[in-house]
Structure formats: structure tokens, C-alpha cells
Amino acid sequence: MPSQNNPDDRIALLQGTLDLLILKTLVLGSCHGQGIARSIQRQSEEVFFVDHGSLYLALQRLEDKKWISAKWGVSENNRKARFYSLTAKGRQQLVEKTSEWQRLTRAMGLILDGRPSSEEA
Amino acid sequence: MFRRRRSADDFTEEIKSHLALEADELQSEGLSEEEARRRARVEFGNAQTAQERFHLRSRIVWFDNLLHDIKFAIRQLIRNPGFASVAIVTLALGIAANSTIFSWINSTLLDPIPGIAHTSDMITIMRGERSEHPTPPFSYLDFADLRDSTRTLSGLLAYHDEYMAITGSDKPERVYGAVVSSNYFEVLGVRPILGRSLESTAPNERLGTAEAVLGYGLWQKRFGADPSIIGKAIQINLHPYTIVGIAPEGFQGCKSGLRSDLWIPLGMDPQVWGGDRIKYRDALWLNVLGKLKPGVDHHQAENELNILMQGLAERFPDAHKGPNMISSDPLWRSPFGVNVYLYGTLPILSALALLLLLLACANVANLLLVRSVTRRRELAIRLSMGASRRRLVLQLMVENALIALAGGGLALLLTTWTAHGLSAFLPPTTLPLTLNGSVDRTVLVVTIIISLLTAAVSGILPALRASSLAPVSALKDEALNISGGIHKSRLAGGLVVGQIALSMLLLVCAGLFVRSLQSEQNSDPGFDPNHVFLAYFDLGPMGYSRAQGIEFDRQMLVRLKSLPGVQSVTLGDFAPLSFSIRTDFIQPEGYVPGKNESMEVDRGVAGPEYLRTVRTALLAGRDFTDSDDASARPVSIVNKALADRYWPGQDPLGKRLQVAGHWTTVVGVAANGKYRRLVYDAAPLVLIPMLQSYRSGQILYVRVAGDPLSYASSVERTVHGLNADLPLFNETTLAANMRLGNAFERIEAAFAGSFGLLALILAAIGVYGVVAYATKQRTHEIGIRMAIGAGKRDIFRQVLGRGLRLAGFGLVLGLMISFALTRYLHGMLYGVGTADWLTFVIVAILLCVITLIACFVPARRAASVDPMQALRTE
Numbered sequence: 001m002p003s004q005n006n007p008d009d010r011i012a013l014l015q016g017t018l019d020l021l022i023l024k025t026l027v028l029g030s031c032h033g034q035g036i037a038r039s040i041q042r043q044s045e046e047v048f049f050v051d052h053g054s055l056y057l058a059l060q061r062l063e064d065k066k067w068i069s070a071k072w073g074v075s076e077n078n079r080k081a082r083f084y085s086l087t088a089k090g091r092q093q094l095v096e097k098t099s100e101w102q103r104l105t106r107a108m109g110l111i112l113d114g115r116p117s118s119e120e121a
Numbered sequence: 122m123f124r125r126r127r128s129a130d131d132f133t134e135e136i137k138s139h140l141a142l143e144a145d146e147l148q149s150e151g152l153s154e155e156e157a158r159r160r161a162r163v164e165f166g167n168a169q170t171a172q173e174r175f176h177l178r179s180r181i182v183w184f185d186n187l188l189h190d191i192k193f194a195i196r197q198l199i200r201n202p203g204f205a206s207v208a209i210v211t212l213a214l215g216i217a218a219n220s221t222i223f224s225w226i227n228s229t230l231l232d233p234i235p236g237i238a239h240t241s242d243m244i245t246i247m248r249g250e251r252s253e254h255p256t257p258p259f260s261y262l263d264f265a266d267l268r269d270s271t272r273t274l275s276g277l278l279a280y281h282d283e284y285m286a287i288t289g290s291d292k293p294e295r296v297y298g299a300v301v302s303s304n305y306f307e308v309l310g311v312r313p314i315l316g317r318s319l320e321s322t323a324p325n326e327r328l329g330t331a332e333a334v335l336g337y338g339l340w341q342k343r344f345g346a347d348p349s350i351i352g353k354a355i356q357i358n359l360h361p362y363t364i365v366g367i368a369p370e371g372f373q374g375c376k377s378g379l380r381s382d383l384w385i386p387l388g389m390d391p392q393v394w395g396g397d398r399i400k401y402r403d404a405l406w407l408n409v410l411g412k413l414k415p416g417v418d419h420h421q422a423e424n425e426l427n428i429l430m431q432g433l434a435e436r437f438p439d440a441h442k443g444p445n446m447i448s449s450d451p452l453w454r455s456p457f458g459v460n461v462y463l464y465g466t467l468p469i470l471s472a473l474a475l476l477l478l479l480l481a482c483a484n485v486a487n488l489l490l491v492r493s494v495t496r497r498r499e500l501a502i503r504l505s506m507g508a509s510r511r512r513l514v515l516q517l518m519v520e521n522a523l524i525a526l527a528g529g530g531l532a533l534l535l536t537t538w539t540a541h542g543l544s545a546f547l548p549p550t551t552l553p554l555t556l557n558g559s560v561d562r563t564v565l566v567v568t569i570i571i572s573l574l575t576a577a578v579s580g581i582l583p584a585l586r587a588s589s590l591a592p593v594s595a596l597k598d599e600a601l602n603i604s605g606g607i608h609k610s611r612l613a614g615g616l617v618v619g620q621i622a623l624s625m626l627l628l629v630c631a632g633l634f635v636r637s638l639q640s641e642q643n644s645d646p647g648f649d650p651n652h653v654f655l656a657y658f659d660l661g662p663m664g665y666s667r668a669q670g671i672e673f674d675r676q677m678l679v680r681l682k683s684l685p686g687v688q689s690v691t692l693g694d695f696a697p698l699s700f701s702i703r704t705d706f707i708q709p710e711g712y713v714p715g716k717n718e719s720m721e722v723d724r725g726v727a728g729p730e731y732l733r734t735v736r737t738a739l740l741a742g743r744d745f746t747d748s749d750d751a752s753a754r755p756v757s758i759v760n761k762a763l764a765d766r767y768w769p770g771q772d773p774l775g776k777r778l779q780v781a782g783h784w785t786t787v788v789g790v791a792a793n794g795k796y797r798r799l800v801y802d803a804a805p806l807v808l809i810p811m812l813q814s815y816r817s818g819q820i821l822y823v824r825v826a827g828d829p830l831s832y833a834s835s836v837e838r839t840v841h842g843l844n845a846d847l848p849l850f851n852e853t854t855l856a857a858n859m860r861l862g863n864a865f866e867r868i869e870a871a872f873a874g875s876f877g878l879l880a881l882i883l884a885a886i887g888v889y890g891v892v893a894y895a896t897k898q899r900t901h902e903i904g905i906r907m908a909i910g911a912g913k914r915d916i917f918r919q920v921l922g923r924g925l926r927l928a929g930f931g932l933v934l935g936l937m938i939s940f941a942l943t944r945y946l947h948g949m950l951y952g953v954g955t956a957d958w959l960t961f962v963i964v965a966i967l968l969c970v971i972t973l974i975a976c977f978v979p980a981r982r983a984a985s986v987d988p989m990q991a992l993r994t995e
Contacts, residue, residue: 033135034142052165056135060127077145081138 018050018058020101023086023094026068030085032075033059059084067093140165186512187519194520204492205524208485211886212528212575214879215481217535218474220568222872224540224558226467229377231563233452233460236372238310244411244419245455246426249444249719254797255456256704256721257281258447259409260440261327261387262402264302267409267429273422275414276308279407280375283393284818285383286662287343289356292848293662296339296382297553298357299374300390302326306334306368308412309375316351316366322386327399329388333357334366336373339382357385359664360392373555375410377452378459380553402440408457411449423449443706444717459556462865465949470872476627477876478571480883482579483620487887489521489580490613491894493587500587513588521580522573529572536560536568546868548860551657551851552700586612613891614927620887621931622938624880625968629939631870631877632960633950638870640952641863647794647803648697649736653822653855654829655696656836658847661817671815673843675747678728680839681823686832688824692728694816695796696855697735698862701820702796707807708779709767722763722805723796724780726816731808732758732791734824735855742774742789750812758789763805780807783814798862800951822855829854869949884968885975892924893979903983904991917984924976925969932965 025031025039036059037050062068067090073083086094140161147157198205234240248258259267259279268277278301285298303326306318313334322330333355335344344350354361362385374381387407391397398404413422426447434441450456454464493500500513540558547554558564660670674692681690695702705724714720729747732739740761749756757778764773776787793803811819821840825832833852840849851858860867896903903916943955953960 032138032142034139034146037139038143038146052139056132056139060132075142077142079138079141079145080134081142082135 017101018054019062020094020097021048022055022058022062022084023067023090023097026084026086026090027094030083032073032081032083034081035075036084062090065089136165186515190516190519191523193516194523197520198523201492204488205527208488208524209527209531211481211484211488211883212525212572212579213531213535215474215478216525216529216532216568216571216575217539218477218876218879219471219571220529220532220536220560220564221539221542221558222467222471222474223567224536224560224564225463225543226471227561227563227567228558229460229463229556230453230467233377233455233458234309234375236311236369239412240452242413243309243452244413244422244449245452245457246409246411246447246449247456248405248447250446251448251456253456253461254700257406257408259407260402260404261399261407263430263433264407264409265326266433267426268302268304270429271411271422271425273414273417273425274411276304276412277409278302278305278308278375278411279387279409280305280384281387281390281406281408282374282376282379282381284659285357285393286659287355287357288359288662288664292846293659294343295659295662295848295850297380298383298385298393299381300387300393301384302387305384308410309372311369311372313366314369315348316364318366319384319386321365322388325388326386327388329386329390331360331362331389331392332365332386333362334368334384335364336368336380336382336384337370338373338380340367357383358393358662360389362389375408376458377455378463378554378556380555382553402437403442405443419449419451423447442714442717443721444719446717459554466865466869469946469949470869473627473630473873473876476623477879477883478575479578480620480623480627480880480887482575483616483623484883484887484890485524485579486583487613487616487890489517489583490586490616491890493517493583494898496587504588510588514584517584517587518576518580521576521584525572525576525579526569528575529568532572533560533565533568536564540564543868546864546871548857548864549851549853550699550858550861552861582612613895617887617891617927618931618934620884621928621968621972622935624877624884625932625935625964626939626942627873627880628877628964628967629935629943629960630946631873631880632964633943633946633953633955633957634866634870634873636953636957636960637950638863638866641799641866644795644799644952646697646799646859647737647792648855650697650854650856650859652826652829653735653824654832654836655823655851655853655855655858656821656833656840656849657819657851658821658840658849659818660847663844663847665817667815670817671750671812674728674811674819677821677840677843678747680842681821681836684832684835684839686826688826689730689734690728690824691731691734691822692811692819693731693822694726694811694819696820696822696858697794697796698799698859700797700861705781705807707781709763710777712767722807725796725806725808726811726814727758727808728811728822731822732789734822736824737794738792740790740792741772742787744789745808745810747812749810753813755783755785755813756788756810757785758791758808759787760791760803760806761793762803763807764790766805778807780809785809795862800863800866821849866951881967881971885971888924888928888972889975889978891927892920892976893982895923896920896979896983899983900986900991903986904988907986907988908992913984916986917980920980920983921973921976924972924980928969928972932968935968936961936965 021040022036025036025043031039033052033056037052037055040048040050059068059070063070063084066087068084069087070082070084073081075081140158143161143164144154144157147160148154152160228235232240234243237243246258247255249255261279264277264279268279271277280299280301282297282299284295286293286295301319303320303323306313307320312318314337316334319330319332319334322332335350340346340350350364351366353364355364356362368384373379374384385393387399390399398406411422413419426449430445430447434445452460454460503513504510536558537560540560543556543558544554547556660673665673678690678692681687702723702725704721706720707722707724708714708720727745729745729749732744742758745756745758757780759773759778764771768776773787773790778785778787791806791808794806795801795803796806797804821836823829823832823836830852837849837852840847907913907916939961940956947955
């Protein structure tokens with residue numbers, strides 16, 4: 001079944017986090033929007049709810065910044081789709097954003113639990 | 122950024138593909154095709170919203186809104202052509218007044234010497250007391266010493282303007298030339314477009330080289346823009362010169378508003394002038410222009426030059442008996458050239474134009490207020506549909522901006538025509554005046570800025586008012602018309618009071634200027650300008666020697682005198698009130714000048730019967746006769762002002778008077794007259810006879826019976842009987858010629874007057890608009906009043922009373938403002954005080970009458986309301 005979780009348990013993505021997740025997803029190779037959405041949802045164990053409108057705007061935004069590039073292609077099951085892939089600039093951004101994010105979560109963990117968050121460990 | 126990076130269709134396509142992919146995946150997870158498609162769609166959320174958000178992001182929203190607002194505003198204005206055209210024309214008049222004056226300021230005060238490189242670093246230098254018509258400050262030797270020793274100036278140039286003639290062809294052409302120092306073009310930063318400048322004469326500046334740089338206009342006109350002209354010879358005043366360069370287009374010399382046609386080295390002055398003043402330290406004939414070194418201001422330069430001049434005066438005391446004090450000015454208010462007459466006038470005109478524009482703004486604001494009431498429903502609907510107040514105000518402001526820009530466009534069209542109006546006030550003259558405005562980029566930009574400011578000033582209050590309504594009550598309560606207009610009409614009333622006050626101020630200024638001009642024109646110039654024909658000619662370029670010229674003059678006078686209708690004939694090297702009189706240094710017998718006292722007075726060279734011909738009263742002694750020639754003893758005639766100043770209480774007749782180094786005997790005393798401007802007090806004047814002090818450039822005066830210009834052909838025939846080739850130019854009358862002497866007062870009066878008239882019309886429209894509108898709004902109320910017994914008279918009186926009350930407030934306010942502000946006109950008025958009660962009273966009465974008329978129509982309409990009708994229509 002697609003999404004067993006109650007929608008209320010899903011966490012709306014913060015602006016900026018979505019960008020990072022998109023970049024991370026694309027490290028594995030080029031992908032279309034629907035694939036990216038599925039991938040994020042699946043990898044977060046269905047915790048994240050990806051608002052598709054926001055996703056496409058984010059994709060557009062990243063494309064404008066030239067972090068990702070896009071071109072029309074054909075999916076595995078022969079559907080026309082717009083495929084996104086990471087640019088060199090995007091790769092570099094991913095590294096930066098990841099370390100930024102880790103610093104943030106570490107700080108949050110310190111404040112909330114008095115110790116670094118588990119991901120850090 | 123306005124360009125969309127990716128089409129909306131492409132985006133839609135992507136969303137479609139997403140839905141298809143999602144459906145495929147769901148289907149593969151076991152859902153039916155239909156269910157999968159439905160789930161995919163649900164999962165995606167609102168595809169429409171996503172597309173909309175894409176659209177908002179991909180374009181700059183405000184730009185879209187603006188485009189929409191502009192389209193909407195244009196539709197609104199087209200739907201209301203009456204309102205739109207009245208508002209546009211009103212603003213156009215106000216803006217055109219400003220852009221016209223600005224176009225003049227732009228091409229005179231802001232660009233005093235066109236075509237030079239560093240206008241703001243340049244200074245002009247004057248010697249002695251500040252004057253509107255200073256004489257050249259330096260001798261050549263003093264100039265050269267100052268130029269070589271100054272440390273505050275990076276360059277000091279000298280020039281002297283002189284009429285010259287290009288000879289060598291059948292008809293000599295009179296041109297306005299300048300003899301200039303060798304560094305002239307370099308200091309100005311003017312590079313010839315062809316050939317070179319005159320710097321090669323630097324080593325022998327005093328001797329000079331026979332070289333000439335031609336002005337662009339002369340090169341175009343006389344030499345057909347021939348580029349091979351460089352190196353060729355031309356004849357100037359019968360002497361050969363080599364053309365070495367062509368000045369760039371637009372450059373016209375160093376005096377504001379005056380054009381030079383060609384430039385030759387200083388050392389050639391003896392050939393042009395006939396004397397060798399270049400050798401003498403006490404011959405003051407050179408005007409100078411200095412270029413400040415970086416970081417030096419003109420006061421520092423002035424101080425240094427004064428110290429240097431002091432040194433020169435100590436080393437050469439005999440050559441520096443006159444005033445040696447030096448003062449400098451930035452170019453925009455240079456006392457050399459026309460700016461000296463404009464830098465006081467134009468800012469005042471500009472202020473008056475601004476007042477007029479404010480009035481126009483008030484009128485348009487009133488129109489907008491009225492309109493916003495009729496648009497209340499529309500605005501209320503838009504508010505209740507969710508438009509923000511900011512959006513509404515923005516929308517209304519866009520409309521105002523469109524009106525103002527349309528007005529500005531119309532004003533620019535008007536300005537392309539009125540910019541040339543400055544020269545319309547100048548009579549035909551031999552002076553090479555180039556006084557004109559033009560519409561260039563600066564004028565365009567300033568006009569647009571003025572227009573937008575206009576939109577803001579006239580529109581912001583009405584827009585805020587219009588958008589501040591509570592939508593529910595506005596929609597629900599149509600009866601608002603009765604009670605709701607109250608605070609709006611208070612604003613409108615305030616606007617009308619302000620309008621009347623402003624127009625009072627404008628009219629008072631106009632009245633003062635007109636009265637000043639009147640008293641100037643009614644003043645006695647000291648001669649009778651009627652029935653005198655004038656013609657200018659120059660014998661020099663025709664090759665006449667001094668003796669031949671004097672002989673020509675004698676014969677011409679005899680022949681002209683015998684023409685029927687001619688009463689008397691004379692000659693002069695000047696004509697009164699046309700900026701043509703020159704000065705000379707005098708030494709009256711028995712008078713000891715104070716230290717550094719200037720002994721420079723107005724000096725005219727005049728032919729036999731001069732006083733008789735211009736009808737200046739002879740107080741004692743005699744007029745010049747044709748026997749006052751080179752063989753007789755040198756004589757002079759002085760005016761009363763000169764006699765009173767230097768020989769108070771003594772009989773001037775028979776006194777000896779040195780003029781320009783030559784002793785003369787005073788044979789006549791003339792009554793005082795005005796020779797420069799009518800507004801000046803009579804100044805000391807000395808006349809010397811043409812037959813003794815010959816000048817080749819002369820003006821012929823012919824006093825006739827009847828219309829002077831009807832004698833033009835017979836005078837021409839007579840003169841050409843003596844020399845068929847002699848050109849007579851600027852044939853005019855003495856009366857017309859002297860209009861140059863008060864051109865600037867006429868400009869002030871004409872503009873202040875027309876601004877005043879426009880102000881009156883605008884005020885009348887304003888009062889009418891407000892009273893008429895308020896009356897119309899109260900039709901229902903008037904109907905009720907009449908129904909319960911009010912008479913037509915009561916209603917009439919009430920409406921009229923309201924209008925007059927506004928007018929009364931406005932007049933009192935206007936009087937206070939006028940009294941406070943007109944004193945700034947002091948110094949620009951002649952024969953009338955700045956608090957001239959007659960002007961104030963006339964203006965007040967005029968405004969009262971106009972307000973009465975403006976209120977009369979709506980009052981009558983109100984009084985004729987049929988109560989039944991009025992009550993039924995609501």
C-alpha cells in the first residue's frame with residue numbers, strides 16, 4: 001500500500017530542507033519529479049509529506065540557480081518525463097548544505113536532549 | 122528578470138507526466154487503473170494551484186499588476202473623456218509653464234558657455250564695483266603677468282569681442298569676431314573639429330600671426346562646410362589670414378548668449394582695431410576667463426588675484442589709478458554676456474511657474490475628489506471582493522500618473538514651441554544674440570519628473586480618501602450622498618481656499634511686474650524715440666580711410682537732409698537702450714579723483730545735430746555742427762549728470778575735459794537721458810563729434826514726418842547713390858530698437874501676467890467645481906428645505922454665501938502670503954513698491970468678482986430646483 005501513515009503524522013518540510021533532500025536524491029543519478037517525491041517519501045520511511053506543488057517550485061528554483069539541470073526524456077516504463085540531474089555547482093552545494101544541516105541538528109540536539117543528536121553519533 | 126524562463130505549457134506538461142508516472146506506479150502496486158489515476162491526482166494536491174504558483178514565481182508580480190493597472194486606468198480614462206481631458210489640459214498648462222522656464226534655465230544659467238569642457242571650474246573676472254555692464258578688466262600686459270604668476274588657476278585666457286568683416290568678395294560680410302590669447306582654446310578645453318587652434322602664436326603673442334579659427338556656423342554658411350578650407354586664405358577687414366581650424370558645433374565664444382563667428386590671435390588686434398593698445402598697461406580692453414585648479418574655489422582665486430593685482434599697482438602706479446579691486450564669479454552669473462540679466466529673472470519666473478503648477482494640482486485634486494465619489498460603488502465592490510487598500514491606492518495613483526504623464530507629454534509638445542519664445546522678446550538687433558531654450562534630454566527628464574511629482578501631489582489625498590471607505594456602508598447606504606459628503610467637501614473647501622490664496626499671490630506678482638513695466642515705459646528716456654528711422658552700416662570693410670569716411674558721412678548727411686519729409690539727420694556709434702553705448706576714461710578739468718576712483722563714464726560718438734535729431738533738450742551751449750571737424754578745436758557735450766558730479770555749482774561750458782587721453786572743450790550741456798536701461802538712474806555721459814573722433818561702424822538716425830519705416834527705400838537709394846555696395850543692415854526705428862533695453866522686464870511682465878491670468882481661470886474653475894458639486898450633492902436636501910418653506914432667495918443666498926465664504930478665507934490667506942513674499946521682488950521692480958496697495962486692492966476685487974461669477978451659476982441652478990422633482994429622484 002502506498003502510504004499507511006496517517007497524514008497528520010507527516011511532517012511538513014521546512015523551506016530549504018526540501019532543496020537539500022532533492023540534491024541528496026539526485027546524487028544517485030538523474031530522476032524525474034515524481035521519482036524524487038517517491039524517493040524522499042520512501043527514504044524518510046513515509047514521515048515526510050512532500051507537497052508536490054512545492055516540490056516542482058523547488059525544482060524550478062534549483063534549476064534557476066543552476067544547481068540542477070533538466071531535460072525531457074523517457075522513463076523506464078516509456079512515459080515522457082522531465083529528468084533532473086545534479087550539476088557540479090549543485091554537488092558542491094550539497095556538501096555545504098549537508099555540513100550546515102549537520103551543524104544545525106547537532107546544535108538542536110544539544111539544546112533539546114543535552115547531547116548531540118543520534119544521527120551525528 | 123521580466124522574461125519567463127520556462128513556458129507555463131512546459132510546466133503543465135511536466136505535471137501531467139508526474140500524474141501519469143504516479144498512476145503507473147500505483148497501478149503496479151495493485152490499484153485499478155481508474156483508482157490509481159484518482160489517487161495520483163489526490164496525492165498531488167491541487168495542480169491548478171501549483172501552476173498558479175509557478176506563474177506568480179516566474180513573473181514579477183508587481184509588474185503584472187502594474188500592466189493590469191495601466192490597462193484598467195486607460196479604460197477608466199477613456200470611459201470618462203471629459204474628466205480626463207480637463208485634467209490633462211489643466212496639468213499640461215501648469216507643467217508647460219515649468220518646462221518652458223526650465224528649458225531656458227537649462228540653456229542659459231546651466232549652460233552659460235556651451236561647448237566648453239569644465240563649466241563648473243571656470244570663473245569670470247571683473248574689476249571695480251559690481252555692475253551689470255562691466256568693462257573689460259585688464260590690459261594685455263597685466264593679463265600676461267597675472268597669467269604667468271597665478272597659482273590658483275591652471276589657466277587664464279583673454280579675449281576681446283569686436284565686429285569684423287570678411288572682405289575680398291563683392292559683398293563684405295559682417296561677423297562678430299574675437300581676438301584671443303594663444304591659450305584660449307586649450308584653457309576652454311575646446312578642440313577644433315578640423316585643423317588646429319591658435320597655440321602656435323604663443324611665442325610671439327604680442328606680434329600675432331595672421332591665422333583664424335572659424336566658427337562652425339560661419340564655416341557651414343559661408344564656406345559650405347568645405348573640409349579643404351584649412352590652410353586657405355581669407356580676408357578679414359581687408360587683411361589676409363590663413364584659416365587654421367574649425368571650431369566644433371555649439372561652441373560660440375566666451376559670453377553667455379552672444380555668438381562669435383571667428384577667432385584670431387590677440388597680436389592681430391592693431392589690424393582690426395587700428396590702434397596699438399596691446400602695448401599699454403593702462404589700456405583696459407581684455408576680458409578674461411580662468412580655470413580653477415582642482416580643490417581651489419573661486420574665493421581663493423579672487424584673493425590671490427587681488428594680491429597679484431596689488432603688486433602690479435605698486436610697481437606701475439601710473440597705469441593703475443582706477444579701481445584695482447578684483448572680483449570673480451562662476452559662469453552662470455557672469456556679468457559678461459546675457460546671463461547677468463537672466464540670473465535674477467529666471468528663478469523668479471520659475472517660482473511663479475511652480476505656483477501655477479500647484480494651482481493646477483489643486484484643481485485636478487478637486488476633480489479627483491468629485492470623481493472618487495461617483496466611483497464609490499466600484500471601489501467598494503473591489504474592496505469587498507478582497508482587493509487590499511494598498512492595491513486600490515496604487516490603482517488610483519497609476520491613473521493619476523497616466524493623467525500627469527499625458528499632461529507632461531502635451532506640455533513637452535508645447536515646450537518645443539515655447540522654448541524658442543525667449544528670442545521673441547528681443548527686437549531685431551545687430552548684437553549676435555543666441556538666446557534660446559531647446560528641448561534636450563535634461564528638459565525631457567525634468568519634465569517627466571515634474572509630471573510624476575504632479576501626479577503624487579494632486580493624487581495622493583484623493584486616492585487615500587477614496588480608498589478609505591467602509592465597503593459595507595458604501596454599498597448599502599446610497600443615501601450617503603446626503604450626509605456622507607461632508608468631510609469630503611471640507612477637504613474640497615480647503616483646496617479652494619488654498620487655490621484662491623495662491624492665485625492671489627500669483628496675481629499680485631503679475632500686477633506688480635506689469636505696473637513696474639508700465640511705469641518704466643511711461644518714464645522719460647530723455648529723448649523722443651518716435652519718428653526716427655535707424656540704419657546700421659560699416660565703412661571699414663569697404664576700404665574707406667578715415668578721411669574718406671568723414672567725407673562720405675558729410676555728403677550722405679547733406680543728401681539725406683534734402684529728402685522730402687526728412688527733418689534732421691545725424692550719426693552715432695551707438696543707439697540708446699540697445700546695449701550699444703561704450704565707455705571711456707575721462708579727466709575733468711579741476712577735478713581730483715579719489716584714490717582708486719573709477720573715472721569711466723558712458724561715451725557716445727555723435728554726428729552734427731545729434732541732440733536735435735533725438736530731441737534731447739539742450740540746457741546750455743550748442744549742439745554739434747558739421748564744422749566740428751578735424752580742423753576745428755576738439756569739443757564735447759556733457760549731460761547734466763556729468764556736470765553735476767564733476768563740476769558741482771560751476772558752469773560746465775568752456776571747461777576742459779579729457780576723454781580717452783584727448784583734451785576737449787565742453788560746448789554744450791544736454792539734459793539727462795537713459796542710454797543703457799530705463800530702470801537705471803541717469804548716468805554721466807559725454808558725447809564727442811563723429812567728424813573729430815571718426816568710427817567706421819556707424820548708426821544713421823533720420824528724423825522724419827510720419828512712419829519712419831516708409832522712408833527705408835528712399836534712404837537706401839540715397840546712400841547707395843554714394844556707394845552702391847555699402848550694406849545697410851538692421852533698418853529699424855529708434856522706438857523699436859530701444860525695446861532691447863527692457864526686453865527682460867517685458868519677459869517678466871509677460872510671463873507673470875499670463876501666469877496670473879491662468880491662475881485666475883484655474884481659481885474660477887476650482888470655485889465653480891466645488892460649489893456646483895456641493896450643490897448637486899445637496900439637491901435632495903434643498904428639495905426638503907423648499908418643501909418645508911424655504912424660498913428661492915434663501916437657497917440662492919445660501920449657495921452664494923458658501924462660495925463667498927471660501928473666497929473670503931482664501932483672500933485673507935492670500936493677502937498674508939503676498940505681503941510676506943512680495944518683498945523678495947524688491948530690486949526687480951521699477952517705480953512701484955513691493956507692497957503696492959493699488960495692486961493688492963485691484964487683485965482682491967478681481968478675485969471677488971470672479972468668485973461671485975463662478976458661484977452665480979450653481980446658485981441659480983440650486984434656486985430653481987423643483988422640490989417635488991428633487992425629492993422624487995432620490
